[in-house]
Amino acid sequence: MAGRDDVAGFPLIREPLLKDVGAPGRNRRVLPAPFDVPQAVDLPGIAVLPDIPDVSEVETVRHFTRLSDLNYGVDNGMYPLGSCTMKYNPKMAEAMAEALKPVHPGDEAAMGSVLGLLFLLQQHLGEICGMDACSLWPAAGAHGELTGMMVIRRAVDAGGSGRRKVLIPDTAHGTNPASCAVAGFVTENIPSGSSGFLTAQTVEEHLDGDVAALMITNPNTLGIFEEEISEIARLLHENGSYLYMDGANLNAILGVARPGDMGVDCMHVNLHKTFATPHGGGGPGGGPVLVKEGLAPYLPLPRIVNDGHGGFALDREGPESIGMVHSCLGNVAISIRALAYILSIGPSGLRETAKAACLNANYLRSRLAGLYDLPYPTPTLHEFVLSDRAFKGTGVSTMDVAKALMDFSFHPPTVYFPLVVGGALMIEPTETEPIEELDRFALAMEDIARRARENPEELHGAPVTTPVGRVDEVLAARSLILTWP
Amino acid sequence: MSYVPHSEDDLRRMASAAGLTDPEDVFSPIPRAVRHRGPLSVGGPLDEETLRRLFRVSPSRAVFAGGGVYRHHIPALVDALSSRQEFSTAYTPYQPEISQGTLQALFEYQSMMAALTGMEVSNASLYDGATALAEGALMALRGKGIERVLVTRATHPAYRKVLETYLSRAGDAVVEEVPFCRDTGRVDLGALASAVGSDAAFFIQNPNYFGVLEPMEEVAAAVSGTAGFWGIVVAEALSLGLFRPPGSFGPDVVVGEAQSFGNHANAGGPLLGFFCTRREHARRMPGRLVGLTKDSSGRTAFCLTLSTREQHIRREKATSNICSNEGLCTLRAALYLSALGPKGLRSAALQCAAGAGELTSLLRDRGIFPLFSGPCFHEIALPLKEGKRQALLAEGIVPGIPLVRDYPELGEAVVTAVTEMNTKEECRWLAGMM
Amino acid sequence: MNIPDDLYYTENHEWGKVEDGDLRVGITDYAQEELGDIVFVDLLPEGTAVSRGDSVGTVESVKAVSEVYAPVDGEITEVNPALEDAPELVNQDPYGKAWMVVIRMTDPSAARSLMDSRAYEEYVKAEAK
Known part of the structure; x- marks a missing residue:
């Protein structure tokens, strides 16, 4: 470890582990001490001091500031992760969430105002999605899916049919089958058609008396609108089955089309994808569930209700409900940001958001389609999928393209998903990228395509400008070091 | 208002580059039958100051609620x-x-x-x-x-x-x-x-x-x-x-x-x-x-x-x-753990325990005893009539989380949490009114 | 690609070696190549009764999990203990040190219904297309 690396490296200093920062006695923080602590505390099981680092304030601040410098955020630049949707997170929403910080959920007076805001968000999400009832408690998209599928399971059981099968198209997110399994369903994969959308005929072929629901993402993960969705819904309903929609791509159709109007019975929304809440490096998210009236009794507890005096309260009773899915009210501070976002842009802003998201994607698609293989020529909305097929024989893969993009200061797109496309590059610029950023991205992709043909070896070495080079995931999995020594 | 960074001209330019006559044509893959007509019935657009007023929430004066969510000092x-x-x-x-x-x-x-x-x-x-x-x-x-x-x-x-x-x-x-x-x-x-x-x-x-x-x-x-x-x-x-x-x-x-x-x-x-x-x-x-x-x-x-x-x-x-x-x-x-360190974490925990001890002895002086004799960390289950709880809430004091719904066998009671965010004065205030 | 002559093969890319009434089972060179660096091997315990096509365990790379299927009916009599600490053996020596289980065959002639090396070679060529 000796040498230049240890002392230089501006602007990126190799940051040691926190346990190697500081020393005993460094932390001199003055903490609130309103009470007199007795000399000998009379409690059982008191331990020696906890074994965590002893670090001064400036060392803590520098450590985490330097770690932050090793990251890439949305404010750094384009983050075109298809279906994961990483758009700009307005600073305004952060300011609105400030007010919640000191509020304890047991503070009934203060919670009256908070519940009022949450109720308003439920109503707004209902209007945006064309659905009748909403629960905000799921803490992320996958939690919303699970909650939604539990709602369907409860409805199916209440109806006495005991149906256990859920149909899932091959373009689905991995969370879909996993959520179904936790909800006690078995899943059956069904193929999407050669044009990249699911046909009513395929659905009809798979329907039988055991099908509880079909789970669909619309627009799907190829960015294609499921144009036969109304017919699919009709077939499902005729068969006594429900239509579940994964709302991961709702951002593409805001104000233009509503899932409820397409025959969707139950769905979830990902607040960060559609309503611009920050992703936090992997949460907290928000996965509200919305249902049509017939499923409303099964929604999780508690429910926000009018208290009869113009305020709001929580109703914790509901014999038909699936029960509670979170110990409190889900990620309230995220819900509040989503509401602030909706109100700040209003109905016209929501529609404009969808339009710009789709235009940005179509603009970029038109610039890249000639350079990369476009497996589905069907028109797309907010995202599109390319593949690495054009580089066959050069040894250059989608992984190389993704890593090379980092050297242009872009986050890579979603890769190797959806599974129906081999070597997929799933690109979603979102509505918040200015045209110059899109052009710069297209130029980077052109440059990478050129090098793939002329100098493929060089791409295997990418990235070269990032804080670390390609990371050895095999070593991580084989050695399995999950804590510091 | 929106966070879209385009001018109308940009939108037209991008549409035409993508082979569309009009920016609206980008929605043509969506069948007419499922299109939503007219604007959504949602609020806004609102400016930041109006939003700030809407999102204002005022916490009560003294909060002794815990039950899985705790107010602690955050550096x-x-x-x-x-x-x-x-x-x-x-x-x-x-x-x-x-x-x-x-x-x-x-x-x-x-x-x-x-x-x-x-x-x-x-x-x-x-x-x-x-x-x-x-x-x-x-x-x-x-x-x-x-x-x-x-x-x-x-x-x-x-x-x-x-x-x-x-x-x-x-x-x-x-x-x-x-x-x-x-x-x-x-x-x-x-x-x-x-x-x-x-x-x-x-x-x-x-x-x-x-x-x-x-x-x-x-x-x-x-x-x-x-x-x-x-x-x-x-x-x-x-x-x-x-x-x-x-x-x-x-x-x-x-x-x-x-x-x-x-x-x-x-x-x-x-x-x-x-x-x-x-x-x-x-x-x-x-x-x-x-x-x-x-x-x-x-x-x-x-x-x-x-x-x-x-x-x-x-x-x-x-x-x-x-x-x-x-x-x-x-x-x-x-x-947080880095900011507090081993001694800070210990001291915050001890403050909580001491606070709960302080409140318990204040209440004991007034003839109010915890429901249970087992040793406590910083929460105490206390008998409290619902009428009295409402009166405390009206005074801006949250005495704890009610237990009756989940533990009807305990009667009207609360679980009261004391942390380093409370003060001796707040404890005296609560004890005096219970 | 290495396809030894003295082994039997399955459509799921397992190999089997007949040893008296036992079948020693592993995954083929082609399979390990397709999976990439193996990081974990998880096998059913000795004494488990299996039918042809049942999973006898899983092989994990960083990005994929693949089942290993029993080529014949029988009972698992041995499990390779070396793979627990050295899963990389599957990449290094798929036909040797990285054998996975030994199955005592219910019908000692069952292996003959599997593919021989030539048939497997054709099968892999067709699959790679």
Whole structure:
């Protein structure tokens, strides 16, 4: 470890582990001490001091500031992760969430105002999605899916049919089958058609008396609108089955089309994808569930209700409900940001958001389609999928393209998903990228395509400008070091 | 208003480059029949100042509510650093080369949680303490021969309800309650001994929902080698700064809620579920894990690992359906633990315990006694008539969380939490009015 | 690609070697190549009764999990203990040190219904297209 690396490296200093920062006695923080602590505390099981680092304030601040410098955020630049949707997170929403910080959920007076805001968000999400009832408690998209599928399971059981099968198209997110399994369903994969959308005929072929629901993402993960969705819904309903929609791509159709109007019975929304809440490096998210009236009794507890005096309260009773899915009210501070976002842009802003998201994607698609293989020529909305097929024989893969993009200061797109496309590059610029950023991205992709043909070896070495080079995931999995020594 | 960075001219230019005559044509793949006509009936657009007025919330003057969400002092540096956009707006660190900040912070969080709980492995978070308990039970049920889940009645009622929700969908597993002693508030060891068995997974919250410290050595003796699987639930992570690490009692998992580590009460969320276990169970655990490794030139680096347990690879056979968790809350926990250090964490926990002691003696002077004789950390179950509770609320004093709905056998009562955010004056005020 | 002559093969890319009434089973060179670096091998315990086509365990790379199927009916009599600590053997020596299980065959002639090396070679060529 000796040498230049240890002392230089501006602007990126190799940051040691926190346990190697500081020393005993460094932390001199003055903490609130309103009470007199007795000399000998009379409690059982008191331990020696906890074994965590002893670090001064400036060392803590520098450590985490330097770690932050090793990251890439949305404010750094384009983050075109298809279906994961990483758009700009307005600073305004952060300011609105400030007010919640000191509020304890047991503070009934203060919670009256908070519940009022949450109720308003439920109503707004209902209007945006064309659905009748909403629960905000799921803490992320996958939690919303699970909650939604539990709602369907409860409805199916209440109806006495005991149906256990859920149909899932091959373009689905991995969370879909996993959520179904936790909800006690078995899943059956069904193929999407050669044009990249699911046909009513395929659905009809798979329907039988055991099908509880079909789970669909619309627009799907190829960015294609499921144009036969109304017919699919009709077939499902005729068969006594429900239509579940994964709302991961709702951002593409805001104000233009509503899932409820397409025959969707139950769905979830990902607040960060559609309503611009920050992703936090992997949460907290928000996965509200919305249902049509017939499923409303099964929604999780508690429910926000009018208290009869113009305020709001929580109703914790509901014999038909699936029960509670979170110990409190889900990620309230995220819900509040989503509401602030909706109100700040209003109905016209929501529609404009969808339009710009789709235009940005179509603009970029038109610039890249000639350079990369476009497996589905069907028109797309907010995202599109390319593949690495054009580089066959050069040894250059989608992984190389993704890593090379980092050297242009872009986050890579979603890769190797959806599974129906081999070597997929799933690109979603979102509505918040200015045209110059899109052009710069297209130029980077052109440059990478050129090098793939002329100098493929060089791409295997990418990235070269990032804080670390390609990371050895095999070593991580084989050695399995999950804590510091 | 919108956050779209285009002028009308930009939109037209992009449409024409994409081969569209009009920007609106971009929606042509959507059949007319499902189009929404007219504007959505939602509020706005509103300016920032109007929004600020709308989002104003005023907390009560003195708050003694806990019950799984705690108000603790959070050093200013936690807000300052966790709001850096490099952390707060980043995605899940699937691309490790440009996510080393998130990954290293998660690794440090995992290391500190493992040390504090006395377990070998910690995951990178779950939604909250309740879902952490549910995931713990699901993990137990995936093991051989486990068919029942035992949980103490003094475990957080909401946790038990979430557990019921998860398990009632997951097969035939039964949830059974282990009662508490009405005088001590501690688990009924006799009932535990007769309920436990190799076909059962057992979970106990400590300190329990009433704030009472469970007799962990006796509990461990009763279930070690007898229960097929057992876990300790910690709903107040700050207790880890004072008491023997729960892992030292030998459980299979320690799960719970770490909101107390640097996360605001936030009207109830986001919370921070944690999940710690022994190394032998690592491949069966839910949620993300960060591992230490090297990059292409041999430098230390971090990446997500054991992904094959997860939904995006194993799909319906995954150990959990969880994807996004509470990433930024773990960063805040790491910041908080770093800011407080071992002595700070101990001192904050001691302040809480001392505060609860102070309030108890003030109440005793007025002839009011806790419901239970068992030793408490910083929450106390107290008798309180509903009328009196309402009167206190009207005065801006939140005396605690009512117990009657979840424990009707205790009558009208509250569980009252004292933390270092309360003052002696507030305690006198509360005691004087109870 | 290495396809030894003295082994039997399955459509799921397992190999089997007849040893009296036992079948020693592993995954083929082609399979390990397709999976990439193996990081974990998880096998059923000795004494487990299996039918042809049942999973006898899983092989994990960083990005994929693959089942290993029993080529014949029988009972698992041996499990390779070396793979627990050295999963990389599957990449290094798929036909040797990385054998996975030994199955005592219910019908000692069952292996003859599997593909021989030539048939497997054709099969792999067709699959690679």
